[in-house]
Amino acid sequence: MPIYIAIAEDNSFALQGLKNRLAKHPEIEIKHTAKNGKELLKNLQKNHNIDLVLMDLQMPEMDGIAATSAVKTKYPQIKVLILTTFDDDENLFNAILAGASGYLLKEDNGTEIFQAIMDTLSGGAAMSPVIALKTLQLVRQPISKEQKVEDFGLTQREIELLTQLKNGLTNEEIASNLHISYHTVRKHIENIYRKLQVGNKLKAVKKASDNGIV
Amino acid sequence: MPIYIAIAEDNSFALQGLKNRLAKHPEIEIKHTAKNGKELLKNLQKNHNIDLVLMDLQMPEMDGIAATSAVKTKYPQIKVLILTTFDDDENLFNAILAGASGYLLKEDNGTEIFQAIMDTLSGGAAMSPVIALKTLQLVRQPISKEQKVEDFGLTQREIELLTQLKNGLTNEEIASNLHISYHTVRKHIENIYRKLQVGNKLKAVKKASDNGIV
């Protein structure tokens, strides 16, 4: 069975080098490439029958961290391998939080990259030894990350509603809990959806949770 | 230049297997072996001209965690590679804190173990893909004590479904992502509901989340 991958890399020279190294492994099939995160997402919209994305970190328009977040949210089954020259702690930490399954150095050779792809698709994670060491250090001394990125203009009542949603209560149950009508619950939820730019309860809870609101 | 290593492993069968696998690499020289942490420390007292220790976790008298701490305290220059079997999140975390430089699965072959030793001595860290994944999870969710209370007998596929659910994807979207029919998605979700004793997506995600499953 072929392995379908996508690549996001703004440097055409690096992209070509990557393609060349992967060319030795015929089971790898590059379905599409993109010059930035936005383009990658557009490509995935057309074809998300992709096993794994090789992702550069430094890209214009939308960088690798943001793109990784977006991919893992929309297509959680797709694995993301970060591929970068820089191995600074900040990026590493953010990439891990964004949901990357591995973190490779661009200097790694074709065999190592191929092995990393296989390891990742077998349900593991892959990282270059240098990265692995930094990851261990992260576990030993975690970077404390301040949150509350945005509150989306939610009111106290709406946050209260979100809290109820989080626990999986139905609209009926929430109405009963808060002593308001089913219709009012509905309206609150509509307002929440509009403010959070989502369209169902799961997405609302996830977004609120990601932003430290509930 | 030969590489001097020591081994701590209580199971003589596993120890012999390890020796056999390393025999293919003549630059590796096993200076001494021990059946537990105490014995290892005694050996090191006699001869600590050792580059690296291969350390089992489960040992009588003094286990691998305690031994790792002791070694790193007394001989900080000596690298420690943990040899672990499989499902052992608690120990993994403690071993990292104790100062281990890498984590291998006992089932890894000689080449992988040799590569791990070389990577470690080159100033990096080494870990099997399965371990790397668990380490990433540790970074994402540091030190949650009451983790994995119960797994409810969920299958890997069902956990994958839960991951998709968590992000608020509709059944239709999930079907598309996983390349299965809408009906199959429904059936998986029914099975998840039964196992988790819930009746809607939010409750399922919450329960799974509370139990460290997703």
Added chain:
DNA sequence: CCCAAAATACGCGGAACTGCGTATTGAATA
């Protein structure tokens, strides 16, 4: 090789949710 479990697939009827209107009341505030 056989069995049990897991993964896959389909349909029906009813329940719950969602989008889009409309509307009233009270509190804050410009």
Added chain:
DNA sequence: TATTCAATACGCAGTTCCGCGTATTTTGGG
């Protein structure tokens, strides 16, 4: 005072979800 906004309330049409059957194929152990 006029206006804005939050909170409350209602209905309809359409979508999605849920519970309950049934059934076939694949897979992992014994």
